[in-house]
Amino acid sequence: MAAAYRAAALRNLSQKVQRKSLKHYRMKAHYMLRWKKTTYWGVEVMKDRMLGRNRELREQVAVADELEEPTIILKNGTYLNTFTKQWRRANVWIFKDRIVYVGDELPENSSSAEIVDCEGLYLVPGYIEPHAHPFQLYNPELLAVHGAEFGTTTLINDNLVWNFLLENEKAFSLLEEFDRHPVSMYWWARFDAQTVLKDESDFFSTDHVLAWLNHPSVIQGGELTAWPSLLKGDDRLLYWIQEAKRLGKPVEGHLPGASEKTLTRLKLLGVSADHEAMTGKEAIKRLELGYQTGLRYSSIRPDLPVLLEEMLAEGLQTFDHVTFTTDGATPSFYKDGIMNICIEIAIKKGVPLADAYRMASHNAAAHYGLLDELGCIAPGRVAHINILETKDNPRPVSVLAKGEWMLKNYKEQAAPKKIAWENYGIEPIAFDWELTLEDMQFSVPIGLNLVNDVIIQPYAIKTDVTLDVLPDNRDDAFLMLIDRKGKWRVNTAIKGFTQKLGAVVSSFSTTGDLVFIGKSKHDMLHAWKRLKALGGGIVVVHEGEILFELPLKMAGSMFDGTMEELMEKESYFKNLLKEFGYSFGDALYTILFLSATHLPYIRITQQGIIDVKKREVLFPATMR
Numbered sequence: 117m118a119a120a121y122r123a124a125a126l127r128n129l130s131q132k133v134q135r136k137s138l139k140h141y142r143m144k145a146h147y148m149l150r151w152k153k154t155t156y157w158g159v160e161v162m163k164d165r166m167l168g169r170n171r172e173l174r175e176q177v178a179v180a181d182e183l184e185e186p187t188i189i190l191k192n193g194t195y196l197n198t199f200t201k202q203w204r205r206a207n208v209w210i211f212k213d214r215i216v217y218v219g220d221e222l223p224e225n226s227s228s229a230e231i232v233d234c235e236g237l238y239l240v241p242g243y244i245e246p247h248a249h250p251f252q253l254y255n256p257e258l259l260a261v262h263g264a265e266f267g268t269t270t271l272i273n274d275n276l277v278w279n280f281l282l283e284n285e286k287a288f289s290l291l292e293e294f295d296r297h298p299v300s301m302y303w304w305a306r307f308d309a310q311t312v313l314k315d316e317s318d319f320f321s322t323d324h325v326l327a328w329l330n331h332p333s334v335i336q337g338g339e340l341t342a343w344p345s346l347l348k349g350d351d352r353l354l355y356w357i358q359e360a361k362r363l364g365k366p367v368e369g370h371l372p373g374a375s376e377k378t379l380t381r382l383k384l385l386g387v388s389a390d391h392e393a394m395t396g397k398e399a400i401k402r403l404e405l406g407y408q409t410g411l412r413y414s415s416i417r418p419d420l421p422v423l424l425e426e427m428l429a430e431g432l433q434t435f436d437h438v439t440f441t442t443d444g445a446t447p448s449f450y451k452d453g454i455m456n457i458c459i460e461i462a463i464k465k466g467v468p469l470a471d472a473y474r475m476a477s478h479n480a481a482a483h484y485g486l487l488d489e490l491g492c493i494a495p496g497r498v499a500h501i502n503i504l505e506t507k508d509n510p511r512p513v514s515v516l517a518k519g520e521w522m523l524k525n526y527k528e529q530a531a532p533k534k535i536a537w538e539n540y541g542i543e544p545i546a547f548d549w550e551l552t553l554e555d556m557q558f559s560v561p562i563g564l565n566l567v568n569d570v571i572i573q574p575y576a577i578k579t580d581v582t583l584d585v586l587p588d589n590r591d592d593a594f595l596m597l598i599d600r601k602g603k604w605r606v607n608t609a610i611k612g613f614t615q616k617l618g619a620v621v622s623s624f625s626t627t628g629d630l631v632f633i634g635k636s637k638h639d640m641l642h643a644w645k646r647l648k649a650l651g652g653g654i655v656v657v658h659e660g661e662i663l664f665e666l667p668l669k670m671a672g673s674m675f676d677g678t679m680e681e682l683m684e685k686e687s688y689f690k691n692l693l694k695e696f697g698y699s700f701g702d703a704l705y706t707i708l709f710l711s712a713t714h715l716p717y718i719r720i721t722q723q724g725i726i727d728v729k730k731r732e733v734l735f736p737a738t739m740r
């Protein structure tokens with residue numbers, strides 16, 4: 117009996133083991149397949165790059181050995197060695213897109229090289245913007261070219277908009293087209309949309325995120341605006357963070373006002389960096405906990421001068437883990453450049469010169485594990501070099517990006533070849549639906565009350581919103597968010613945006629859906645008609661008259677023109693809205709962030725009106 121029992125138990129156990137191992141192998145096969153699918157693109161790109169790279173490296177050694185001639189020689193200059201933090205006289209030999217030699221010697225034969233005498237001039241590494249949102253009305257190429265004319269030759273870019281606009285395959289081939297641009301363009305892999313989407317899982321699945329993380333042009337995870345979910349136990353986010361770290365890619369946080377405990381928890385969970393410190397003490401706390409710390413100088417939060425004053429007053433001695441960021445400023449903020457402005461502020465505030473330049477170059481490259489490529493003037497590095505008239509003026513006289521002149525003796529050089537946007541379907545939106553007065557029914561009792569440009573509180577709507585025109589003596593206006601494909605709408609009211617404006621409509625928004633704000637339903641319809649004809653953009657109408665229009669021909673969110681034109685349009689728009697009663701700093705940010713759930717307290721999103729803290733839909737979207 118006992119033997120029979122033992123035999124049955126053994127049989128049972130062996131079946132269990134078999135079942136387990138079958139499951140184990142099935143799981144393994146599943147993950148292998150998924151890994152193959154998500155990394156295939158990255159591996160292929162890597163392979164191509166590696167073969168070409170070997171040949172280039174051999175050529176560079178041949179130049180250093182004087183078997184081949186450099187393409188450019190910057191002779192007799194004084195350069196900042198960012199490793200020793202010292203200024204040194206040297207001749208810099210460049211071959212194609214790389215620096216191949218930095219030292220006392222000049223090649224015997226240099227008949228084919230362009231020789232630039234840098235006597236009395238200073239050479240510093242091309243500047244790096246480590247946290248760019250390259251879609252704030254400008255497009256990434258426009259920002260890159262504009263920045264390069266002021267010495268910012270590397271942008272590390274948000275990928276959020278590509279998530280909404282492009283399939284991965286298209287997006288990755290666009291990233292590769294950007295690889296050929298003289299400005300170094302790197303990208304992030306977002307883990308969340310910083311809003312509530314109709315179908316979030318379509319955009320942020322594990323396959324999708326891992327495919328991005330594995331791409332060689334993608335060098336960080338985040339920025340992580342969904343960190344509250346991570347703290348609440350979202351293990352999928354934690355898995356993505358671990359994958360990013362496993363690939364040697366840091367994860368950027370987004371931690372405004374975080375306490376020491378929260379910073380500690382997020383450090384434990386793998387967040388590498390943060391750029392949201394609003395005081396010197398907060399910045400130092402981040403440094404002490406081992407965060408790479410970005411000091412922000414953006415149009416909406418130009419905190420850098422105060423941060424530096426306070427950090428210096430606290431006696432901070434080393435800035436090796438500090439960088440700057442302009443965090444996606446609106447266009448006219450960049451009138452006089454990007455990172456050069458931050459360096460200038462740091463120098464004025466008393467940061468040692470070498471550190472001020474390092475914060476916009478070497479430190480950022482080191483954080484991303486790219487110091488062998490970027491961020492310094494040394495052999496093998498990409499030839500991003502700024503030539504300065506004086507050590508303490510970071511605005512360059514001349515700029516080299518990947519060995520190409522972007523600026524020479526203060527003269528802009530011909531803009532580099534344009535990205536073929538039409539190949540990616542980045543073109544005017546063809547709206548194939550109509551908006552009517554039927555859509556303009558406002559019955560929701562709760563509206564959005566602007567506390568400042570971006571903080572919004574709920575309020576009980578007291579104005580009669582059934583009227584066609586809302587009265588001037590109250591500061592509430594109609595607010596609608598409508599699906600860019602016309603499938604759904606969310607209608608409510610907004611307080612504090614305008615006292616009297618008929619209508620503004622914008623396809624520039626968090627998700628590319630349409631934002632309507634105004635006092636008059638007829639002006640809103642009129643603005644829609646014009647927006648539709650433009651294929652996207654921003655249109656302002658008052659009493660039946662179009663007062664302003666900004667065509668955004670690139671997918672309804674990006675401008676296809678010069679930075680100067682864009683800055684002029686942007687300033688006009690902001691002043692116009694002020695005339696109509698907008699009393700905060702930046703109406704564009706207000707429009708952009710109406711759906712942004714990383715900001716308090718209430719938002720209008722694809723799903724409806726959302727209580728941000730509770731993550732609750734207060735009033736759902738209406739299907740059309």
Ligand SMILES: [Fe+2]
Nearest residue numbers: 247249339443
């Ligand atoms: Fe940011």
